[in-house]
Amino acid sequence: MAGVLIDPSRAPVAFGRRAVPQLFGELQQLEADRKQRALASLCDLMHDPEKLYQAVTGGxxxxxxxxFKDEDSSVRTKTCELLHLLTAHSIGRRALLSSALLPPLSQLLDDSSSSCRRNVHRVLNRLARLPAGANALLTLVPKLMLKLRQNDGEEDEEEEEEEEEEEEVQVLRLSTLSCCSRLDALPALASDGVSLLSHKLSHRSTNIRREAAAAMMVLSVPIDGKQQVCEKAVLPVLVGLLQDEDVEVQANAAGTIMNTVIITTGKLQCLDLDVIPVLLGLVSEHAEKQEEEDEEMKRRRKALVIYSLRALTSLAEAPDGRALLLEQLPLLARRSEAPEEDRDIRRAAQTAVRVVTWTP
Known part of the structure; x- marks a missing residue:
């Protein structure tokens, strides 16, 4: 027996296990308003794990x-919202990955409705956080990069009221690219990813700078990525980000520098940019601040210090870098010997000291 319709934006919901089949039956109707109401009710039900399980296992x-091809944009938008709710649970993510829905869903990245596009990005980002999802989305990387390029051209023309919405889409897109590139960075590198991401490193939004720097760090892992970071003049921007107001932006920039200074060109460029004093400043600054911070901030600052120490270790392999670091050996020694120091930081500092003091 159907329940009483209280909210006109929702469809009546049958009792118990009849609710999900009944609402999916409503989606077969031609009237757009009936589909909209059924989708709204289904979205409400998907917060119940039992109903979500029924929707997934019931086919x-x-x-x-x-x-996805409905003429009404609100139907397409609400359908993607429903998928986003389904992918909040592992069973929903597995069901979507094993279905044939990904290709038609990815076509909605070009949808005329910005709300629909945003919901698609939300779904894809949740999938990309799984190795299987990142693997399934690798073929989408060139398209995501193309969207990044298009966004660069449109950014100055955005209306003020759309900026917050567009920022969320950019953050989701960059995060998805990072997740996919952790699995395989070559598709992004082949799509001029380093150049496209470098434009985002100076964005006024902290969230966008953070995700762009995180993606750049992933792309700098392969040797081709390190070379592109050097060739495309990204290191000066990254050195500037070491003094960003956001600790995670700093950490991601330090991580990219850490990866890049493994190669000789990266070492030489960073030495020319006088990065050693900046990195030493970050290593020293951490000890003074960590006692007053929460656990999440401590985790971020720990990553920043470890990346900085590892970058300094690689720079010490160059004669000029070793000469500069020998003058600052007491600072590194303190971080390597203090018993109260974090074990991982102490170990990274000990490695730095060994390399700086190494003699043939």
Whole structure:
């Protein structure tokens, strides 16, 4: 027996296990308003794990594909919102990855509705956080990079009220690219990823700078990525980000520098940019601040210090770098010997001291 319709924006919901089949049946109707109400009610139900399990195991998810092409943008938007709720649980993510929905879903990245596009990015980002999801989305990397390029050209023309929404989409896009590139950075590198990301490193939004620097750190892992960071003049921007107001931006920039100074060109460019005093300042600054911070901030600052120490270790392999660091050996020694120091930081500092003091 159907319940009483209280909210006109929702469809009546049947009792118990009849609710999910009934609402998916409503989605087969031609009237857009009936589909909208059914989708709204389904979104409410998907907060219940039992109803979500029923929707996934009952074979209902595949029925959503036809709604991707619905003429009503609100139907397409709400369908993607429903998928986003389904992918909040592992069973929903596995069901979507094993279905045939990903190709038609990815086509909605070009949808005329900004709300629909945003929901698609939310779904893809949740999938990309799984290795299987990142692998499934690797073929989308060139398209995501193209969207990044298009966004660069449109950014100055955005209306003020759309900026916050567009920022969320950019953050999701960059995060998805990072997740996919951790699995395989070559598709992003082949799509001119280093150049495209470098434009985002100076963005006024902290969230965008943070995600762009995180993606750049991933792309700098392969040798081709390190070379591109050097060739495309990204290191001066990264050195500037070491003094960013956001600790995670600093850490991601330090991580990219750490990866890049492994090669000789990276060492020489960073030495020319006088990066050693900046890195030493970050290593010293951590000890003074960590006692007053929460656990999450301590984790971020720990990453920043370890990346900085590892970058200094690589720079010490160059004669000019070793000469500069020998003058600052007491600072490194303190971080390597203090019993109260974090074990990982102490170990990284000990490695730095060994390399700086090494003699043939």
């Amino acid at each position: 209902f998810v595949e029925q959503l594909e036809v709604l």
